[in-house]
Amino acid sequence: MKLTVVGGGSTYTSELVDGFARLRDTLPIEELVLVDPAAERLELVGGLARRIFARQGHPGRIVTTADLDAGVADADAVLLQLRVGGQAARERDETWPLECGCVGQETTGAGGLAKALRTVPVVLDIAERVRRTNPDAWIIDFTNPVGIVTRALLKAGHKAIGLCNVAIGLQRKFANLLGVTPAEVHLDHVGLNHLTWETGVRLGGPAGENVLAKLLTDHSGTIAADLRLPRPLLDCLGVVPSYYLRYFYAHDEVVRELRTKPSRAAEVASMERELLQMYADPALDEKPALLAKRGGAYYSEAAVDLAASLLGSGGSTYQVVNTYNHGTLPFLPADAVIEVQASVSGLGAAPLPVPSVDPLYAGLMANVTAYEDLALDAALRGGRDRVFRALLAHPLIGQYEYADALTDKLIAHNREHLAWA
Structure with missing residues (x-):
């Protein structure tokens, strides 16, 4: 089995490689190819990856290359984990929206749209080259914003599925x-x-038995503190939102916080510099503890399970993935990309039935789905008006004065990545 990671020079890769090494019986990789144009980073990450495999007795071969076409040739699956513009672009995404009083974040709001506009054309070009070189390969997208990127891939007819680590993180915490x-x-x-x-x-x-009510009765204080949301809100909802919902449920509070501290991008960039220094140590043969603070916890377990199920080598029967709605949530379009439990096999993902959804969050899903539709249109066709329409539709923006100002800021900060600007 051959698996290719595009964006293999990411510091995330050692988390992924650690999972491949530990779970080799679930996903028996014979060749792992790390593709990245950043030669220096790739060499550091690749060196550590080989040492991790050696320490854990994994017999697989690890190849590093800047040649995408060669890297994806004959691959059974291609995993995408790239960041167009690097941490410098993320830093901008997290700062210029704050100038308009809107949340600055890399996957939602105006910053999330900027990332989508930079990312979708690049991912589609990569996917088309995968299809020309190796049309049978599965494309597993971990590149944010995962929902929009996965929708772009599926609409273009690619064998694609989206993956996020939020669900597996909550599963571990609840367990x-x-x-x-x-x-x-x-x-x-x-x-x-x-x-x-x-x-x-x-x-x-x-x-199985639904123990959510007991979980909330016994542990809602702990869960609320972890989400940084008030316990009475959790009690009112009667469900557990992901931590990303804080951007919606406490938007103004988050904006005030973000204006008084360094950006998350600056923190991550500092961690990445330290991690790469660690990776350069030839004695290091395991993922460093610092990586847990970088983000992406349990990413490797989720990726192994998903790839194993898609490629028929085992893995969990049910997994949380991003895939077409196709009637699972009847209040959303069939071609919306949703994140739900699905039965995953070599044929792809089949979402499990979902009981009726409370209007309290069904309405927000519908609103953000409409925004994502407009965001994808802007990413595919470009143009100031399309960017403005997407921002106006986003529930974290909504007002025309904000949308107008943010449109100009987005274009100004991303012009080098926008072919139409």
Whole structure:
């Protein structure tokens, strides 16, 4: 089995490689190819990857290359984890929206739209080259904004599926609170990427006992503190929102916070510099503890399970993925990309049935889906008017004065990545 990681020079890669090494019986990789144009970073990451494999006795071969076409040739799956514009672009995404009193964040709001506009054309070009070179390969997208990028891939006819680590992180946290193994916890996870709610926590599988009410009764204070949301809100909702919902439920509070501290991008850039220094140490043969603060916890476990199920080598039967709606949520278009539990096999993902969704969050899903439709149109066709329409539709923006000012700022800060600007 050959698996290719595009964006293999990312510091995330050692988390991924650690999972591949530990879970080699689930996903028996014979060749792992790391593709990245940043030669210096790629060499550091590739060196550590080989040492991790060697330490854990993995017999697989690790190849590093800047040649995308060669890297994806004959691959069974291609995993995308790239950041167009790097941390410098992320830094801008997290700062210029604050000038208009709107949240600055890399995957939602105006910053999220900027990332989508930079990313979608690049990902589609990569996917088309994968299709020309290797039309049978699965494309697994971990590149944010995952929902919009996955929708772009699916609309272009690619064998694609989106992956996020939010659900697996919550699964691990709930298992710890309940005193059970993660494998025993099945989430009724519903929503869009980075806009999700856990409407049930079941023991043993989709038909298992729903212990969400008990979880909230016994641990709502802990969960609320972890989400940085007030406990009475959690009690009112009766479900567990993802931490991204804080940008919606406490927008102005978040803006005030973001204006008084360094950006997350600056923190991550500092961590990346330190991590790359660690990776250069020839004695390091495991992922460093610092990587846990970088983000992407449990990413490797989720990626291994998903790839194993798609490629028929095992893995979990049910997984949270990003895929077409196709009637699963009847209040959304069929071609909306939703993030839900699905049965995953070599044929792809088949979402599990979802009970009726409370209007409290169904309405927000519908609003953000409409924004994502306009965002994808702007990413595919460009133009100031399309950017403005997407921003006007976003529930975190909405007012025409903000949308107008943010449109100009977005274009000014991203002109080098926008072919039409």
